[in-house]
Amino acid sequence: MPLSAQHPRPFTRRTFLSASIGAATLAALAACTPATPALISPTSAAIAAAEKARQRTGRVTAVALDAQPSQLDLAGRIADTWTFGSTPAPVIRARAGDTIQANVSNRLPASTSVHWHGVALRNDMDGVPPLTQNPIAAGDAFRYSFTAEHPGTYWFHPHVGVQIDRGLYGALIIDDPREPLSYDQEWIVILDDWLDGVTSTPDQVLNDLSKGMGAMGMNGMLMRMGNMLMGTNSALLGGDTGDVYYPLYLINGRPAADPETFTSKPGSKIRIRFINAGADTAFRVAISGHTLTITHTDGYPVRHREVDSVLIGMGERYDVIVTAGDGVFPLVASAEGKDAAAYAILRTGTGAAPAPLKTLPELNSPRVGVAEDLIADDAVQLRPRAVDRTVQMKLSGSMNSYKWAINGRQFNPDRPLQDALAVHQGERVQLEFVNDTTMWHPMHLHGHTYQHPGRGPRKDTSIVLPGKTLRVDFDADNPGLWLSHCHNIYHGESGMMAVLAYQK
Structure with a gap:
């Protein structure tokens, strides 16, 4: 089957071929394993057949993503970074079975890609150079096209180097046309650890770490040396929790000094979709005075479980239902073991917002939501x-x-x-x-x-x-x-x- 029959139509022939896997790339992949049996490549007929077999609605959700250098105002600290126009990018939303067509233009000074995290999609659209595509070169473009068959909370980010630790990410929400949950509002909460353009760049951090950390920080004390953080500790995570010092922790692109406020009404049921877009940080999340009812993890439903907080590792997603109280309540995402937190506000009434906090009584409760305590929904x-x-x-x-x-x-x-x-x-x-x-x-x-x-x-x-x-x-x-x-x-x-x- 020719390449043109296996891939969505490109913006131009030149830009399409720059990102699609061509004959030279396939030959190089094959040469890596001369002694192994033949593998199904991202451009094989099996990929197209698997895509055709998915349950599809025939509807198309078309979006444009422009990867570009940007500046973020982080409560007065201006950070030079890379974004899809904003951090997070605008939410991409579709219904289960829809085709997602994402036209990605690369205005960065480096190659990039987009990975659709958690989506069981066709292999040639997974966005992993050099495995499933060539990287999208600077100045080029590429169209991702795939069926999003399963409803849930997903997200997207680059899969080139450490670009995920910049501002290139956003939520991908696939709605269930037969949604069984009943709720009044939805709040998408994306958690992130941030240093790009403030203290360093992710590439500088990787370079520093690659030199090795020696035996520093082994005395149990939290210590910082440049970009490196030593002595972090969490019983939930079995000891050391992370390696990188971050000056800021964000919720939906905003630091604690300039928090996001979500407005609701007392008694409203809010579905919160938590996404951990961090690179080196697990977050333990709670809302003051509220119980969280876990309904989903990584897009799939679970038997409902009431907890006081949820532990979320990098890349994980948890959906919870909260019944809003009357007042102004801090949402605190504690950077596990790092003595810092991201912060936002749930407001249902009048009153001054509390000053940013690093902890809450709910964060010290033993009722912590973790995967090992959950049971998959029968469906x-x-x-x-x-x-x-x-x-x-x-x-x-x-x-x-x-x-x-x-x-x-x-x-x-x-x-x-x-x-x-x-x-x-x-x-x-x-x-x-x-x-x-x-x-x-x-x-x-x-x-x-x-x-x-x-x-x-x-x-x-x-x-x-x-x-x-x-x-x-x-x-x-x-x-x-x-x-x-x-x-x-x-x-x-x-x-x-x-x-x-x-x-x-």
Whole structure:
């Protein structure tokens, strides 16, 4: 099948070919693994067939994303960064089964891409150079086109270097035409850790970390050395929580000194969609005086569970329902183990807003929402069947050398299929994350959702605690080449990535 029949129509032939995987790229990928069986490539007929089989409405949601240098006013601190016009970008919204057509123009001084985090989409639209496409070169453009079959809370961000730690991200909400939840309002809350254009750039941070952190910070005291943060600690995350010093923590692009205010009425039911867009920070989130009822995680429904706070790792999403009280209430997203927080306000009445806080009584409550305590809704339980294949991913590395790996290998983007992990279409696969490090890792699998053990939640990003093993099951029903990696971007870019590859 010619390329033109497998891809959406480009803006121009030149810009299209610059981002699509061409013959030279495919040949280079194939040369990486001469001894392995043939793999299903992102441009194979199997990809088009899988897309055709999805439940589609025929409707098209068309959006434009212009990646460009920008300035953000962070409560008087002007930060030079990169955005899709704003941070966060305007929400992209569609209904389950709609086709998303996103025309991406790259006005940055570097190549980029867009990854649609959590969406089980066609492989050639996943936005992962060089695995599923060439990067979108500076001055070029590319059209992403895919069916968004499953409703839920998703988001989008680049998958080139450490660009995710700039302002290039936004929410992607796929509405359920048969939505079972009843609520009056919706509040999308995107959490972020921020340093770009304030103290450093993400590339400078990665360069500093790559030199290794030695034995600094091992005395349990919180210490900063340049871009590095040492001595962070959390019992929930099993010890060290992060490596990077951030001067600001944001909610919907705004720091605590200039918080967002969400206005409601007493008694209103609010659906809050939490998205952690941070690069190195888990957030524990609570609203003063309110109980949170967890309804979804990573887009999929769970049996409702009442908690006082929710722990959200990088890349994870949690939906909650809150019944608004009468007054003015702080929403605090505590940067776990880092003695800092992002901050916003829920207002239903008159009164002065409280000064920014770093903690709340609810954040000290033992009723913390975590994935291991959740049960998937009956409608999304995986069908019981035997496991056909177990794929192990051993996580290794340390802060001392700052070299992270999966199965003993640091990922090499120039040879992405060097140690690809094979699966076959139609298999029930058990993915085994074995954390041999002393730090937690939010592990993400592209193109699929899996189920936690014991009828646990359906997810695509999960916290794997130090010294622990997490086994999750999924159906290999979306052919292609799919990345799995730590969503701490500095761990991922330092080697903690691997490819799950479908064999022909």
